Amino acid sequence: MKKGKPALVKRLASEASFEFDPFQVFEVRHRACSLLYVTVKCGRNISKGSSTKDLMDTPDPYVRLRLPNSPDGRRKTMHYDNEINPKWEESFRFYLDTDKNNTLYLDLMDANVISDEVIDTQEFKLNNLEPGRAEHITFKFKESSEVDVDLKLV
Ligand SMILES: [Ca+2]
Numbered sequence: 001m002k003k004g005k006p007a008l009v010k011r012l013a014s015e016a017s018f019e020f021d022p023f024q025v026f027e028v029r030h031r032a033c034s035l036l037y038v039t040v041k042c043g044r045n046i047s048k049g050s051s052t053k054d055l056m057d058t059p060d061p062y063v064r065l066r067l068p069n070s071p072d073g074r075r076k077t078m079h080y081d082n083e084i085n086p087k088w089e090e091s092f093r094f095y096l097d098t099d100k101n102n103t104l105y106l107d108l109m110d111a112n113v114i115s116d117e118v119i120d121t122q123e124f125k126l127n128n129l130e131p132g133r134a135e136h137i138t139f140k141f142k143e144s145s146e147v148d149v150d151l152k153l154v
């Protein structure tokens with residue numbers, strides 16, 4: 001055996017022992033991760049908030065979901081042209097860190113050729129959800145618009 005080799009092996013072994021960080025293991029074990037399922041079901045009487053605006057361009061609605069603390073936390077449904085009672089029936093799954101305060105933001109959007117417009121935004125505090133139980137919620141936007149959403153935390 002060559003003379004320098006045992007020293008090198010010993011040095012590598014001591015470096016490896018420094019990689020074990022008990023605080024890191026502690027944190028990983030205590031981080032609670034849940035899955036949030038959001039189903040955007042349908043909308044009723046979608047309006048931009050004024051009949052003049054609606055007459056100039058019938059809403060082409062879609063819903064944008066934003067969950068700031070979640071990876072991949074921005075999603076959206078399809079949009080339907082000139083449809084004030086859209087049936088989306090689209091489901092989305094989000095990873096949720098339940099150690100944090102999580103708020104889901106729902107933007108009711110109007111699709112346009114050049115740039116889409118936010119009609120209105122609502123929010124929902126997810127820490128109020130009971131795990132395993134589906135909640136059926138109707139969100140109201142502006143005067144008349146309603147959107148039915150199912151939320152479930154597992
Ligand atoms: Ca439009």
